[in-house]
Amino acid sequence: MKDKFGKSKSVSDALDSRMTCRAFLDTEIKKDIIFDILNKARRSPSGGNLQPWRVWVVSGDPLRKFKDDIKGKASENPRGEGTEYKIYPPNLKNPYEQRRRDVGEAMYGVLDISRENKIGRIQQFMKNFEFFGAPVALFFAIDRNMQEGQWSDLGMFIQSIMLLARESGLHTAPQEAWAIWHKSVGEFLEIPDDLMLFCGMGLGYADPTNPINAFRSEREDVDKFTKFIGL
């Protein structure tokens, strides 16, 4: 298996070493590298070849200024602006709710932030809005007319980006958390009204010294979610 901080040489390596990176180095990334990732990711499939993805890539001073802006707003209104889509279904049922809780507890466990330490948990959540220190931010939007199938296409496109990032030795942090700042993001990026922000994503080199990057989330066994018929 490839060291998860090195470059992936195969799809299996990329899948295995991808994780949500929650601590990035500030090492800058050249536009060529990001362009190349997007240029390859555009080969992702989509039903009817609709290619229903729109992407913004932000770095440098504009990103610093935007993060400062959000920091100021979040200090007055930590809940943000509300979301335009439901991040999870209401009354999330099991086993999904349990998995969501388990991954949260496991992650805070690695960071030694107890359940009682509400401030510690909020502080950790707020790191979303610094893109966990990533030097590059991506935002993904989709036309409001699009249906479940196209949202799934967008997800495949985003996964392609995450795997291609591994091939360049980069890591990613997909972030639905940005949905709570959809108005501010929309104004900043001048997202046309007919598009809806789905998520943000931090892109950069992982900080190998930060314990959060050693965290590995659990997965169900294949037999738990698959029925093989006729083989």
Ligand SMILES: Cc1cc2nc3c(=O)[nH]c(=O)nc-3n(C[C@H](O)[C@H](O)[C@H](O)COP(=O)(O)O)c2cc1C
């Ligand atoms: C579309 C999407 C949005 C996500 N949003 C966030 C987020 O806002 N903040 C965060 O810390 N993790 C976020 N995650 C990461 C998930 O929590 C993570 O993928 C899951 O726990 C599995 O862990 P892994 O990515 O490290 O394998 C998101 C993942 C996806 C696919």
